[in-house]
Amino acid sequence: MPNPLALSTCPSLGLPHQRTAHPVPSRYRGKWARNRGLVCVALVGLFLLTGCARTLTAEHAAPTRAIDCNYLPDVNADPGIVAGFDWTGEKHQYGEPVTLYVCVSSQGGGSVMVTPVPSGVTVTPTKRLLEPTGSGVEPFTVVVARGAAGKLWMRQLDQEGHGVADIGGPVVVAEADGWHFAPSH
Numbered sequence: 001m002p003n004p005l006a007l008s009t010c011p012s013l014g015l016p017h018q019r020t021a022h023p024v025p026s027r028y029r030g031k032w033a034r035n036r037g038l039v040c041v042a043l044v045g046l047f048l049l050t051g052c053a054r055t056l057t058a059e060h061a062a063p064t065r066a067i068d069c070n071y072l073p074d075v076n077a078d079p080g081i082v083a084g085f086d087w088t089g090e091k092h093q094y095g096e097p098v099t100l101y102v103c104v105s106s107q108g109g110g111s112v113m114v115t116p117v118p119s120g121v122t123v124t125p126t127k128r129l130l131e132p133t134g135s136g137v138e139p140f141t142v143v144v145a146r147g148a149a150g151k152l153w154m155r156q157l158d159q160e161g162h163g164v165a166d167i168g169g170p171v172v173v174a175e176a177d178g179w180h181f182a183p184s185h
Contacts, residue, residue, distance in 0.1 A: 062086070062099075062101060062137060062139065063086050063101060063103065063137050064135060064137070065135055065136065065137065066082045066084075066103035066104055066105060066106070066135065066136030066137055067082055067103075068086075068103075068137075069084050069085060069086035069101060069103035069137065070085075070086050070087070071084050071085040071086060071087060071169065071170065071183065072084035072085075072103065073167060073168070081105065081165065082103060082104060082105040082136065083103070083104050083105070083154065083156060083164075083165035083167045084102075084103050084104075084154070084167060084169070085100060085101060085102060085103060085152075085154065085167075085169040085170060086100075086101035086103055086137070087100050087101070087169075087170050087181045088181065089180050089181055089182060090180060091175070091177075091178045091179070091180045092144070092178055092179055092180065093178050094144055094145060094146040094178060094179060095143060095144075095145070095146075096143070097141045097142070097143050098141070098142045098143070098144075099139050099140070099141060099142075100114070100123070100139070100140050100141075100142045100152070100169075100170075100181075101137050101138065101139055101140070102114060102128075102137075102138045102140060102154050102169075103136055103137055103138075104130065104136050104138070104154075104156045104164075104165065105136055106130040106131060106132060106133070106134045106135070106136040107132060108132060108158060108159065109129070109130050109131065109132045109158075109159050110129075110130050110156060110157050110158040110159050110164060111127050111128060111129050111130060111156070111157050112127070112128050112130060112138055112154065112155070112156045112157075113126060113127040113128070113154070113155050113157075114140050114142075114152055114153065114154055114155075114169070115153060115155055116153060117150075117152065118148060118149060118150025118151070118152075118172060119148060119150070120144065120145040120146075120147065120148025120149075121142065121143070121144050121145070121148050121150065121152070121172055122142070122143045122144075122145075123140050123141070123142050123152070124140065124141050124143075125140070128140070130156075142172075144172055144174075144179045146174075147174050148172060148174060148179070149171070149172050149173060149174040149179075150171065150172055151168055151169070151170075151171045151172075151184050152168075152169040152170055152171070152172065153166065153167065153168055153169060154166070154167045154169055168184050169184065170182060170183060170184060171183070171184045
């Protein structure tokens with residue numbers, strides 16, 4: 001015969017229940033019996049919150065310096081050149097404006113652009129001027145039409161218009177109900 005005061009909480013979560021539980025010591029029986037419902041609710045709430053953590057995240061904060069960007073591929077194995085992107089891989093709706101940060105060393109000024117752009121993908125503005133004393137983090141707005149996909153590229157020019165960096169960035173991946181950025185390989 002099972003012990004009615006045995007540790008019995010949330011059997012649907014795989015926790016011990018009446019048939020397999022060990023008896024609760026007598027000094028805790030009254031307190032445990034009163035609080036087991038609260039413990040069950042708290043555990044279920046904790047599991048739900050941690051299971052949904054990806055959908056509850058705050059908006060991705062802009063990096064404050066180019067070196068802080070999350071996608072900085074090696075530029076011909078030269079660690080002194082900073083050129084890349086900052087983006088997240090979360091899913092977006094088609095037609096929704098999404099910020100993509102281009103990250104470069106801004107010393108000497110010049111300009112940066114996202115080009116070429118795949119068909120069905122719009123990036124604005126077309127070009128940003130770099131302030132010689134700026135952070136090197138330049139925001140661009142990306143809008144993707146249904147079914148559009150392809151790789152984004154960044155191109156940095158010096159003040160005379162000569163190429164400084166030409167870096168492949170994230171890939172726009174189309175899905176049935178939206179799109180997301182993914183790393184290019």
